[in-house]
Amino acid sequence: MDKMRVRGGKTLSGKVSASGAKNSALPILFSSLLAEGEHVFHNVPRLVDVNSTAQLLEHLGCQTEFKGNTFRVNVSRPKEMEAPYDLVRKMRASILALGPLLAKYGHAKVSLPGGCAIGTRPIDLHLEALKELGAEINLDSGYVFGKTKRLKGTSLIFESVTVGGTENILMAAALAEGRTIIENAAKEPEIVDLANYLNKMGAKISGAGSSIITVDGVEKLKPAEQDIIADRIEAGTLLIAGAITGGQVTVDKCRPHDLDALISKMRESGFKIETTETSMTVQPASNWCGVDVTTAPHPGFPTDLQAQFMSLMTQATGTSVITETVFENRFMHVQELSRLGADITPKTRVAIVRGTRGKLKGAPVMATDLRASACLVLAGLIAEGETVVNRIYHLDRGYEGMENKLRALGAEIDRIA
Ligand code: EPZ
Numbered sequence: 001m002d003k004m005r006v007r008g009g010k011t012l013s014g015k016v017s018a019s020g021a022k023n024s025a026l027p028i029l030f031s032s033l034l035a036e037g038e039h040v041f042h043n044v045p046r047l048v049d050v051n052s053t054a055q056l057l058e059h060l061g062c063q064t065e066f067k068g069n070t071f072r073v074n075v076s077r078p079k080e081m082e083a084p085y086d087l088v089r090k091m092r093a094s095i096l097a098l099g100p101l102l103a104k105y106g107h108a109k110v111s112l113p114g115g116c117a118i119g120t121r122p123i124d125l126h127l128e129a130l131k132e133l134g135a136e137i138n139l140d141s142g143y144v145f146g147k148t149k150r151l152k153g154t155s156l157i158f159e160s161v162t163v164g165g166t167e168n169i170l171m172a173a174a175l176a177e178g179r180t181i182i183e184n185a186a187k188e189p190e191i192v193d194l195a196n197y198l199n200k201m202g203a204k205i206s207g208a209g210s211s212i213i214t215v216d217g218v219e220k221l222k223p224a225e226q227d228i229i230a231d232r233i234e235a236g237t238l239l240i241a242g243a244i245t246g247g248q249v250t251v252d253k254c255r256p257h258d259l260d261a262l263i264s265k266m267r268e269s270g271f272k273i274e275t276t277e278t279s280m281t282v283q284p285a286s287n288w289c290g291v292d293v294t295t296a297p298h299p300g301f302p303t304d305l306q307a308q309f310m311s312l313m314t315q316a317t318g319t320s321v322i323t324e325t326v327f328e329n330r331f332m333h334v335q336e337l338s339r340l341g342a343d344i345t346p347k348t349r350v351a352i353v354r355g356t357r358g359k360l361k362g363a364p365v366m367a368t369d370l371r372a373s374a375c376l377v378l379a380g381l382i383a384e385g386e387t388v389v390n391r392i393y394h395l396d397r398g399y400e401g402m403e404n405k406l407r408a409l410g411a412e413i414d415r416i417a
Contacts, residue, residue, distance in 0.1 A: 003415070020045045253278060364387075
């Protein structure tokens, strides 16, 4: 069981590049099921979740090849349209196979993903919307069984914003008969990247990135090629790594416009941040003040940066009230940060962080989920002495070579088996 060991006290400086976006690569890889033949994707991050997706695509009869950051997948008609439990339980995003299999082949058997540390993570909104597209959906012994002659376009509205639900419906509607209008759609940049790829395959989608997306179904899609957009959550995490150590760090090969909410909160806290089209630089700061943050669907403050920002606020002067509105249990990192000496009072959806500048002391801590593990590594960068983050496999699901990137910026960090 790998651990990450960090010795605090180094000021990071220099330039680091963001990798491709995990949360764009996963839906786009699943969208390849909509068109038989060879698809090619560039700037795909080398992550455990991408490997899990490759495993599931191969289980569905595809050939995959992942060299460097180029991922090729040759799709042919699956022998069985099943995404089994032992693959889905490793990665909830496997539910994104449901929409494409239903749209392309008219039937699918996908294991219910089950919950995870940050919440129950139901898929009721996905299933309701697929039913509105005419699919017959049944749940039996832990599986979703979907069946349809051909999905039929319709107007539907998500009662609450769901990234995965929007993605599943986008992919399903691409091959449905007639027009689908999705209201209250998620507006994340990864939705736009997916819609761009679907349109490259021949789909007719407009409005992606806004809350109303229109899809005119087509008979057939063909394989294409795409560069995956930069990972805004990884880029934000690296920017915070520079900021929390009081260093000057530039993150390049990224899309600062995707991080307007984080950048404006960091500026409000007192950081000087310059941006270009493809890079952002945080200037050295000797102190910064606590600011209140409420997470929300894009373009609001990303829930996936809440834990990392909390680490930054433990070093602020004053108090920061952090409100998590997207997931019901995304404060597991609070107890771990408290082990390092942070002064945080967690309530159900709110955590009150009292800045204890310079008072964190290294200790062994436990990663509970992907973004919590990043938050603990960030805290280790400034905690006095040594911090060992256990269960670092969580980090490997979503960060490509995090320790190498931080070490290149001057961090004293290494992985211990
Ligand atoms: C995606 O998860 C991301 N994962 C998550 O990133 C991210 O935190 C989340 O969107 C929100 O931005 C991928 O893209 C692979 P949702 P997803 O459906 O699609 C509830 C990371 O760290 N909900 O937008 O599962 C749900 O419980 C991961 O990279 C329902 O109630 O998120 C949650 O409270 C973590 N019913 C809220 O909606 C449903 O049918 C938002 O979930 C679907 C969702």
